[in-house]
Amino acid sequence: MENDLDSPYLSSLNERQREAVLATVGPVTVLAGAGSGKTKTLISRIAHLIHTGVNPANILAVTFTNKAAAEMKHRVEAVLRSGGKNNSQIRWAQPWMGFSSYMPEVSTFHSFCVKLLRNESHLLGYTRPFMIYDDDDQISLLKKVLEEFDISPKNANPKRFKGAIDQAKCQAQGPGDIDPTEHFGGFGEQLVKVYRRYQEVLKSAHAFDFGDLIVEAYKLLRDHPEVLEKYQEHFHYLMVDEYQDTNRAQYLLVNLLAKKRRNLCVVGDEDQSIYKWRGADIKNILDFQKDYPDAKLIKLEQNYRSTQSIIKGASGVIKNNKGRYDKTLWTANEPGEKIKWVQLPNERAEADFIGREIQKWLNRNGEFTFQDVAVLYRSHAQSRAMEETFRRSKIPYRIVGGVGFYERREIKDALAYLRILVNPDDTVSLLRIVNVPTRGIGKSTMEKVEAFATSHRLSLYAGLKKMLEEGATSIPPSAAKKLAEFVKMIGKFQDLAKRSMVSEIYHNILDATGYVAELKAENSDESAARIQNLEEFSTVVQFFEEDAKNRGMAPGEGMLQGFLNQVTLEASLLEKKDEESSTGSVSMMTLHSSKGLEFPLVFLPGCEEGIFPSRSAITEEDFDSEAIEEERRLCYVGMTRAKLKLFMTNAQIRQIYGQTQVSPASRFLHEIPPELLESEIVRGEGVGTSFGVRSQWESEKSRNFPSYQKKSSSSSNSSSGRSYEYDLDSSSPSEPTYQVKSAAGTEATGGKEIKVGARVNHGTYGQGTVKVLEGSASDRKVTIEFSGRLLKKFSLKHVELEVM
C-alpha cells in the first residue's frame, strides 16, 4: 500500500483522521464529532482509494442533502484534477447505467435511488417515465383517496395520514405491515385501507413519492438478486455520510448494497441525530458494531472549530444523554470567553438584548461583520420579535429556510403543466391545472369525468379523452366543448414536447394558456411578483438546459423528464438566488437548519422549558425521555455552531401564539458546567423578582416538575445542589397501568377505558378530563385537563390514573 505521507491529503490529517482514511477495506464506523473535520476526512478517503488504484467509478458516497452532495462532488473533482494521474484515458469511457465512468458516484439517497429506479423500473411494471410526487402532491392525492372512502371529516385530516404513511415508508413497511392496533380509534384500520389505495393511485399515476424512492429501490434490489449483483459488482466501496440520520429503509438499502464486499464506511455523530421525527433511527449508528462485529471504530474527537468554553459547555450538556457512544469532544483551541447566559423579562427585551449585543460586538474592533452572526431558534414562530428589533435598529438579517420558492402556486402550476406532457396519467397535476387559468371546467364536471374514468378503469386523462370520443352524455355540451379544447391544447403541447427544448415548451405553455396574460390583467403587486417568479423560473430552466446540452442530451421528452425529476428532487435549484443580500447580514434560522454550519458569534434565544426543550417533548412523568434527549442533541448542535462566542438567553414571559406564557429557564442551561457560564439577569418592569439564578431554578424545578420530585423520592433522594438525579431508566420495571384491550385502540385502566372525554383521577392533580391521546400503543401519551384549565401531559407508561 502506498502510505505516502507526503501526499497532501494524508499529511494534513490528524492521526485519527488518517486512520479513517487508511481503513479502506471492510466495515468502518467513523464517529465524527462536531467540527472534527468530517468532510475533509471523507474526501481524503476517496482520494486515497483512488490513489491506491481503485477505479473512481467503483466508489459510491451517499449523503442526505443536495448541498452536502454538491460540496462533496466539488471537492472530489478538485482532488481528481490535482491528482491528474491516468484519468484521461478512462474519461471518455461510456457511462455505466447512467453513472459516470470516471467519477465516484456522489449523490443523495434519493437521487441515487431515482437513477436506480430509472434503470430498472420496467421490472416494477413501469413502461413510461415516472414522476416524483412531493409533499403537496401527496396531500392532494390523499385528499382524493379520503374522499373516495368517505372518511368522516374529523378524521379526514390528510396530514395525519401522510405522516403515518411516510413513517411507515421510513420503516420500509407496506400497508400490510401496519399493525392497526398501534393506532387509536379505528385510525389504524383506516390507515391500512387508505395507504393501500394511495399506493394504487400513485402507481396508476406513474408516480413515486419521496418515501417510495427509497423503499422501491430497496425492494427492487431485494427481490431481484441479479440486479443487486449488478450494482454490487459496480460499487465496491460505499460511504454513507450522516449515518445517524438514516431511517430503516435507507439502512436496509445500504446494507444490501454493501453485503457482498462489506466495504462500508459510515460516518456520523450520534450526538447530532435530530431527525427522529422524520424517521431517522439513531440505532443504525449505535448498532453498527453489532451489525458488523469486525468493524473498525474510529472516533474523531478533536474539534477545530470552537473555543474550549464552547466545547466543554456543549459536552456538559450532551453527556446527560444515555443513548450515545462514549465520546468526548476536545479542542486545542484557546479557552475563549465564557458562555453568556442572560435572563430577560420578555421576548422583546430578549430581542433588544441580542440586537444591542450584535452592535457591540461588531463595533468592538471591526473584527466581525453581520455575516459572522447567527441567531438560532427552536421554531420559526420565535423569529418575529427579533425581526422587529432588527428592522428597527437597522440590523440586516436574512431568514434561512422558511417558505421555499418551489412552494409558490405559479411555479407549481407551471410544473404541473410540464408534468402532464411527459406523463398524462399524472392525475394530481391534471386536476391542478385543468381549470387554471379558469376555463370553465368546474368541480362538478371533473367529478363526472372522474366517475367515468374510474368505471372504465382508465386514468383520469385517458378517461377524459375516451369520454369525449364517445360523445359524453353525462355532461352538458358546453362543458364537453371546453374539455375538448383543453385536450386539444395539451395535445399540442405534447407534440411540442417531443422535440423542443424545455424553455420553449415552458414559454409556450405560459403563453398559450393565457396564464401570464391573466396575471398581467390582474395588475396587482401580488400578480407582478408571480410574473417575476415565473421569469426567475425561466432562468432555472435555461440553467438546466445548458447543463443538459453539455452532457449531450437532446431536446425532447427525455430532457423534460430529466428536468422535472431534478427540480422535484432539488428544491434548492429553485431557491431564489439572493446571494448578494446574504452577504453582510445576520443569519436567522432554526436549530435544525443550522446543522453543518458555523459562525463566530451565535445566539440561542428562547432557552426556556416549553420552547427549548419543546413543549411536546416534555412529559410530566418522564423527566428525561427520548424526546428530551433529542432536544438535548439539538441543543448540542446549536451550541457547537459557535466558534468564538455563544449567547444563550431565556425570557421569563413570552407572548407566543397570542398567549402569554411564563416559563422557567431551560434545563439545558443548568447542564452547562457553571464555571463556563457568565450569567446575568436583566429585570424589566414588574417582572423578575430578586432571587438568583440558582435559587430560581431550584424553586422552578419543584414547581414545574413534580414528576422529578416523585421520581427522585421513589428511586433515590440525591437531590442536592445541582447534582440532582432522576430516573433515567425508562425500561425500569414500572408497573404498567394500562393494557391494550381492543383493536379499536382503547386502553383499560382498572378495567375501564381511557379515551378522549373520559374523567380520570390523578394522585396529585385530582380529577380531570382526557383531552388528547397520542403515541403508539406501546408508548401512549395522554393530555388531561384539570380544574382551572390546567393541561398536563403524561406518559401512560409512568402515570397512575384512575378512570371514574
Place this chain on the structure above:
DNA sequence: CAGAGCCGTATTTTT
C-alpha cells in the same frame, strides 16, 4: 365560480 369570512390550528424539514 369567486370572494369573504370563519374556523382550527400552530415544532423541527429534506428529499
Place this chain on the structure above:
DNA sequence: TACGGCTCTG
C-alpha cells in the same frame, strides 16, 4: 397572534 384551508354566499 396569524395563517391557511374550507365553507358559505352572492
